[in-house]
Amino acid sequence: xxxxxxxxxxxxxxxxxxxxxxxxxxxxxxxxxxxxxxxxxxxxxxxxxxxxxxxxxxxxxxxxxxxxxxxxxxxxxxxxxxxxxxxxxxxxxxxxxxxxxxxxxxxxxxxxxxxxxxxxxxxxxxxxxxxxxxxxxxxxxxxxxxxxxxxxxxxxxxxxxxxxxxxxxxxxxxxxxxxxxxxxxxxxxxxxxxxxxxxxxxxxxxxxxxxxxxxxxxxxxxxxxxxxxxxxxxxxxxxxxxxxxxxxxxxxxxxxxxxxxxxxxxxxxxxxxxxxxxxxxxxxxxxxxxxxxxxxxxxxxxxxxxxxxxxxxxxxxxxxxxxxxxxxxxxxxxxxxxxxxxxxxxxxxxxxxxxxxxxxxxxxxxxxx
Amino acid sequence: xxxxxxxxxxxxxxxxxxxxxxxxxxxxxxxxxxxxxxxxxxxxxxxxxxxxxxxxxxxxxxxxxxxxxxxxxxxxxxxxxxxxxxxxxxxxxxxxxxxxxxxxxxxxxxxxxxxxxxxxxxxxxxxxxxxxxxxxxxxxxxxxxxxxxxxxxxxxxxxxxxxxxxxxxxxxxxxxxxxxxxxxxxxxxxxxxxxxxxxxxxxxxxxxxxxxxxxxxxxxxxxxxxxxxxxxxxxxxxxxxxxxxxxxxxxxxxxxxxxxxxxxxxxxxxxxxxxxxxxxxxxxxxxxxxxxxxxxxxxxxxxxxxxxxxxxxxxxxxxxxxxxxxxxxxxxxxxxxxxxxxxxxxxxxxxxxxxxxxxxxxxxxxxxx
Numbered sequence: 001x002x003x004x005x006x007x008x009x010x011x012x013x014x015x016x017x018x019x020x021x022x023x024x025x026x027x028x029x030x031x032x033x034x035x036x037x038x039x040x041x042x043x044x045x046x047x048x049x050x051x052x053x054x055x056x057x058x059x060x061x062x063x064x065x066x067x068x069x070x071x072x073x074x075x076x077x078x079x080x081x082x083x084x085x086x087x088x089x090x091x092x093x094x095x096x097x098x099x100x101x102x103x104x105x106x107x108x109x110x111x112x113x114x115x116x117x118x119x120x121x122x123x124x125x126x127x128x129x130x131x132x133x134x135x136x137x138x139x140x141x142x143x144x145x146x147x148x149x150x151x152x153x154x155x156x157x158x159x160x161x162x163x164x165x166x167x168x169x170x171x172x173x174x175x176x177x178x179x180x181x182x183x184x185x186x187x188x189x190x191x192x193x194x195x196x197x198x199x200x201x202x203x204x205x206x207x208x209x210x211x212x213x214x215x216x217x218x219x220x221x222x223x224x225x226x227x228x229x230x231x232x233x234x235x236x237x238x239x240x241x242x243x244x245x246x247x248x249x250x251x252x253x254x255x256x257x258x259x260x261x262x263x264x265x266x267x268x269x270x271x272x273x274x275x276x277x278x279x280x281x282x283x284x285x286x287x288x289x290x291x292x293x294x295x296x297x298x299x300x301x302x303x304x305x306x307x308x309x310x311x312x313x314x315x316x317x318x319x320x321x322x323x324x325x326x327x328x329x330x331x332x333x334x335x336x337x338x339x340x341x342x343x344x345x346x347x348x349x350x351x352x353x354x355x356x357x358x359x360x361x362x363x364x365x366x367x368x369x
Numbered sequence: 370x371x372x373x374x375x376x377x378x379x380x381x382x383x384x385x386x387x388x389x390x391x392x393x394x395x396x397x398x399x400x401x402x403x404x405x406x407x408x409x410x411x412x413x414x415x416x417x418x419x420x421x422x423x424x425x426x427x428x429x430x431x432x433x434x435x436x437x438x439x440x441x442x443x444x445x446x447x448x449x450x451x452x453x454x455x456x457x458x459x460x461x462x463x464x465x466x467x468x469x470x471x472x473x474x475x476x477x478x479x480x481x482x483x484x485x486x487x488x489x490x491x492x493x494x495x496x497x498x499x500x501x502x503x504x505x506x507x508x509x510x511x512x513x514x515x516x517x518x519x520x521x522x523x524x525x526x527x528x529x530x531x532x533x534x535x536x537x538x539x540x541x542x543x544x545x546x547x548x549x550x551x552x553x554x555x556x557x558x559x560x561x562x563x564x565x566x567x568x569x570x571x572x573x574x575x576x577x578x579x580x581x582x583x584x585x586x587x588x589x590x591x592x593x594x595x596x597x598x599x600x601x602x603x604x605x606x607x608x609x610x611x612x613x614x615x616x617x618x619x620x621x622x623x624x625x626x627x628x629x630x631x632x633x634x635x636x637x638x639x640x641x642x643x644x645x646x647x648x649x650x651x652x653x654x655x656x657x658x659x660x661x662x663x664x665x666x667x668x669x670x671x672x673x674x675x676x677x678x679x680x681x682x683x684x685x686x687x688x689x690x691x692x693x694x695x696x697x698x699x700x701x702x703x704x705x706x707x708x709x710x711x712x713x714x715x716x717x718x719x720x721x722x723x724x725x726x727x728x729x730x731x732x733x734x735x736x737x738x
Contacts, residue, residue, distance in 0.1 A: 085454055085458060089454060092529065092530055093523075093525070096523060096529060096697060097525065099696060099697055123532065124493070124520075124530045124531060126531075127518065127520060127531045127533055128532070128533065149496065151493075151496060154461055154465060156462070156466065157465055160465060160494065160495060161461055161494065162493060162496045163493060163497070163532060164496055164497065242497075243496075328465060328468055
């Protein structure tokens with residue numbers, strides 16, 4: 001028994017692919033079968049997700065009855081702190097030991113870390129093989145599994161090594177959220193709020209009204225939030241696959257957030273938590289520029305709080321620390337920090353035209369509280 | 370004073386780029402200037418090439434007079450045994466420490482190993498930055514610097530990790546061959562011979578007539594050999610950038626050759642030497658299939674010998690060892706070994722239709738001699 005399934009298409013010409021959203025999709029192997037072209041599959045997951053869902057996915061794959069079908073799996077340690085080249089190398093090792101060839105398909109079963117690493121392994125293995133995203137966290141369902149950004153962290157910067165590599169499809173089973181810790185649910189909501197803030201004022205208002213239902217995983221509300229988020233992201237990615245322009249708006253809150261994650265060590269702050277705090281900072285700076293009203297900022301802060309997200313960065317982080325990390329952000333061009341800021345609720349711009357002093361004030365405000 | 374310069378275009382739509390071939394081009398910074406769009410450059414080279422040519426290239430870059438221009442360099446250890454992920458990570462480290470952003474340009478100054486690693490670093494750094502190839506060995510000038518294949522080795526297989534990433538341009542200074550050891554010159558000639566064998570029978574005949582002039586680096590002959598090789602490769606790459614079809618022909622001799630390199634440890638046999646032996650094996654199998662005449666095989670062996678190349682693999686390698694390595698070659702699809710074989714001198718095909726027994730005979734022949 002599954003609830004109605006929704007399908008979205010990410011429109012990227014010959015790299016277009018569907019996103020399937022619904023309840024119980026992890027059991028529906030036929031969905032996967034449509035997107036597996038070779039005779040080898042490797043499911044990559046982590047030690048938290050494996051006991052919950054790996055067997056379900058493997059059983060589904062075995063049910064596909066492809067002649068001479070080889071299905072392997074690899075269970076990695078869980079956590080952002082493992083998102084580095086050495087872990088990706090474990091995927092390469094396993095692929096080579098099990099003799100996977102160019103026609104293999106990797107399946108990323110897990111959250112954003114698994115998706116990013118598996119996607120990057122797929123981009124690089126034999127210079128590129130197919131992969132499928134099966135995101136199991138809200139954050140990865142609404143953000144990282146869509147759009148083809150893959151990669152790993154480096155001690156000196158987040159997501160500094162990677163590739164643009166689009167999946168064959170994305171399978172989002174909303175049932176998997178039932179096993180997600182509340183803190184991670186909140187982290188995922190940060191990205192949903194982001195879509196409202198940068199491009200969909202209606203979504204922002206809807207979130208203000210329904211945040212409690214979302215935190216309680218009311219099925220229709222969760223499905224709608226995921227669908228609207230993926231639709232927003234798919235539209236932006238289709239317009240700018242390789243982040244030459246408008247796609248940068250998706251990084252709203254992320255430049256501040258990456259500084260927090262880098263300083264605190266990956267995984268101590270969840271990505272969504274850091275982005276939540278980063279969005280509050282970006283809103284504060286937008287207010288100082290006279291773009292947002294005090295009320296706008298208050299509404300943003302209220303929604304973040306109602307979502308269970310922090311409003312500011314870690315106490316021990318000072319302005320100078322933020323600036324140091326922000327200088328190596330990928331959005332820095334020729335030494336100039338570029339930020340995504342809000343001209344209105346629901347409308348973001350990329351700008352380097354904010355005045356260093358106002359940025360300082362925002363950063364000091366964050367570290368004072 | 371430079372001799373006339375030739376320019377070839379690799380036609381890949383919006384990823385098209387020029388190959389400049391001439392004497393003294395390392396000094397001609399204006400050539401580079403046309404292809405540097407940002408304000409940061411990092412020259413990556415090795416400990417053999419650095420004392421010979423790095424300062425020349427750095428001086429040229431400094432002469433470009435780009436406002437706020439940042440020029441860094443990184444000297445890696447020389448040799449195929451360093452062509453792995455850990456060395457690429459040294460490039461990432463240096464780029465991050467020197468705060469290179471998305472608009473940086475990497476310049477690969479050296480042979481195929483430097484080109485493959487620098488190109489791969491460029492493909493992966495911040496999900497892709499620009500790079501320029503300045504190949505200094507014959508092998509890299511006629512083969513690896515053209516076509517956008519980048520990557521590194523894995524203990525379980527050669528070039529198993531990588532990306533297709535096209536350079537902004539390729540600058541081939543024929544003067545740099547004067548410092549190339551004769552053994553490496555021979556290794557480069559293996560790839561020139563390959564173009565003759567797979568697609569240009571006239572080139573094969575020309576090589577038979579002029580191999581001595583080439584080994585003595587007679588300028589007009591060397592330029593012509595490089596130009597014809599690049600032209601052949603550019604044409605094949607333009608027809609099939611991502612190796613879905615005809616590009617596989619460029620791997621003539623390479624499946625056997627990779628087996629030798631993997632078994633012997635990278636760098637003990639030069640790539641071109643292994644390919645030379647591999648071409649002799651592929652010719653032998655083509656003869657057993659009735660496609661080549663005994664005379665054809667003799668001519669190939671004579672040209673390889675005249676080029677200073679080995680005719681067979683290492684004595685200690687037996688048929689079973691070849692087969693084990695060949696099973697994990699990238700050209701293996703669904704467990705079937707595919708080889709590039711010659712239907713005639715100057716005409717190659719990809720085939721899995723050669724009969725296991727004939728392959729065994731060829732491999733046994735190799736290990737018996």
